Amino acid sequence: MSEVLKASVLVVDDYKTMRTIVITLLNQIGFTEIDEAGDGGEALEKLKKKKYGLIFSDWNMVPITGIDFLRGARALPEYKNTPFIMITAETTIENLTQAKAAGVTNYIAKPFTAKTLKEKLEKVFGQF
Template identity: 40%
Template sequence: MKVLVVDESATARRMTKALLTRIGYADVEEVSSGTTALQKLRGSTFGLIIAAWAMEPMTGLQLLREVRGDSSLSGIPFIMVMPDSSTEKVLAAKEAGVNNYVVKPFDTDTLNKKIQPVLAS
């Protein structure tokens, strides 16, 4: 299964990719923006999206809304990487259709625990 990691921070992308590799996801692509993510998603098949909340100019929430609004992409599981677990952000993500979220910083076990129920449903 191919995973798309979206974060404007190259360091955060590399760290997330390394954690995914440890869990057993070897086919991981990374992009630095929501716009590029949409292009990738429309040109290839992905089984999971992991995207940062805080990005510019398109935020992770905007990306999530775009994905959920596109019938060809709307079924892809989406995990949001949050800077914190504020009720406002979590509710906004849930209302937009996020499958799960993880708060920075996170480790291999935490990420795996967030991914498993999403892929099982």
């Protein structure tokens, strides 16, 4: 098993169904250590208790949006360089620019497949 697949992953989305889809796709790729959070606040608390090697977050969440969660994660020294992939249905230039400025590693547009997810991860980690 590659080191990438051994990483602890955090999946953050306010829709349980979407979290389940992402977790299922990650399992298909080979990830096994996956936690989930229903909003940015819960996710920030999880980041303080455990070290994750990869974070996926939806953009549109309340009360803390994905972009605010990203900023909060990047403010924690141990998460300054952790791969962070934003999942969004909105891929406007404005949103992408805002996410890049906040420190996003990559993004995935909804809907997506396991193949798309793996391709994005390979852009982040290289072949694994």
